[in-house]
Amino acid sequence: MPLEGLEDAELARRIAAAGERIDSAAESELYRRLAPRVRLYGLRHLRDPHAAHDLVQQVLLTTLERLRAGKVREPERIASYVLGMCRMTVLEIRRGTWRREQLLETYGGTEGYDAPEPVALDGERLAKCLEALAERERSVVSLSFFAEQAGDEVAKALGLSAGNVRVIRHRAIGKLRECMGEAQ
Amino acid sequence: MSTCAKPIELEALIAYWLGELGESAEAPLEEHLFDCAHCTRRLEWLAACAGGVRAAVREGTIALALTPRFLEHMKRQGMRIREYPAAPGETINCTLRAEDDAVVSRLQAPLAGASRVDALHSVDSGGGRIARWRMDDVPFDPQAGEVLFTPAAAALRKMPAHTRRVQLLAVEAAGERPLGEYTFAHTPG
Known part of the structure; x- marks a missing residue:
């Protein structure tokens, strides 16, 4: 069966079973699948693409190493295990007890396996879609994403209720998805 | 393309991305995301859209x-x-x-x-x-x-x-x- 058809858990079990013989095909596939999830977690909690990239390497290279060494007790719950590693590592980064040098020392600067490139939108098309929004919608979207203001802050800035901002924001992002050809 | 039997609502994804959810709502949502390529893909789009809006403001295209x-x-x-x-x-x-x-x-x-x-x-x-x-x-x-x-x-x-x-x-x-x-x-x- 092609690896693409296997569940994450089955890939984790194959990696654990191979141990130091290293099933690089299974490792590469698991890395490819989990990298976007870890990167998004990093972006959400660290708000820094470089830090998110480091998090992907730290968490996934450590996970693969522990799978090979039989140190992951429940390989069938690999996604949950990786999430736990993300949470722990982000806490360490925030406390200042994690250093990038550790990553270099442990893994010798290896980049790990190939990860899919982050989704990139056509900037020109997005600008046109933003221009097509109503002014209020554009204000809410730009305050949310550029100024990184939560709904209640946007509400205060625009003299609206937080509930109203959530409605406008949802509608505006829905329109952007449609305009960008993303809506299903 | 992967599918999801119970996809996360767009509004919840937006609120998560903007840090509006409390810990009790955020934890199960992250558990779902880590187990779901479909919802991860939708969050990736949202993250790219947020990045695109920042770039549009910085580059003066809007x-x-x-x-x-x-x-x-x-x-x-x-x-x-x-x-x-x-x-x-x-x-x-x-x-x-x-x-x-x-x-x-x-x-x-x-x-x-x-x-x-x-x-x-x-x-x-x-x-x-x-x-x-x-x-x-x-x-x-x-x-x-x-x-x-x-x-x-x-x-x-x-x-x-x-x-x-x-x-x-x-x-x-x-x-x-x-x-x-x-x-x-x-x-x-």
Whole structure:
């Protein structure tokens, strides 16, 4: 069966079973699948693409190493295990007890396996879609994403209720998805 | 493409991305995301959209009405802003230099009591070519007595000398009340 058809858990079990013989095909596939999830977690909690990239390497290279060494007790719950590693590592980064040098020392600067490139939108098309929004919608979207203001802050800035901002924001992002050809 | 039997609502994804969810709501959502390629893909799109909006503002590919805090954020991000305060009836000579990231007009107006403000824009490029458009319901700060606009700097850089006029209107139940008219004589930087 092609690896693409296997569940994450089955890939984790194959990696654990191979141990130091290293099933690089299974490792590469698991890395490819989990990298976007870890990167998004990093972006959400660290708000820094470089830090998110480091998090992907730290968490996934450590996970693969522990799978090979039989140190992951429940390989069938690999996604949950990786999430736990993300949470722990982000806490360490925030406390200042994690250093990038550790990553270099442990893994010798290896980049790990190939990860899919982050989704990139056509900037020109997005600008046109933003221009097509109503002014209020554009204000809410730009305050949310550029100024990184939560709904209640946007509400205060625009003299609206937080509930109203959530409605406008949802509608505006829905329109952007449609305009960008993303809506299903 | 992967599917999901119970996809996370778009509103919840947005709230998660903006850090609005409490820990008790965030934890199960993250558990789902780590187990679901479909919802991860939808969050990736949202993250890319957020990044695209930031880039559009930084690169000046969109025109915006601004709040004071938004303008402060632009400056904190290191953007170099050329600002032009303007009183009603005033004509301002303005430009956008190569070293500027954006130009902001600060339109002073008697905004006390206004609940909605619209802006009528016109750009006269000469030779009878006049473009007109209306921005409905722009954000404004009644205390500061100002409405802030930034035109799309990327487009402005390509434009020849022109005259831009903005008229602010208070929109009320009884109709529209003019708040001020402002003229910007733009020369390329």
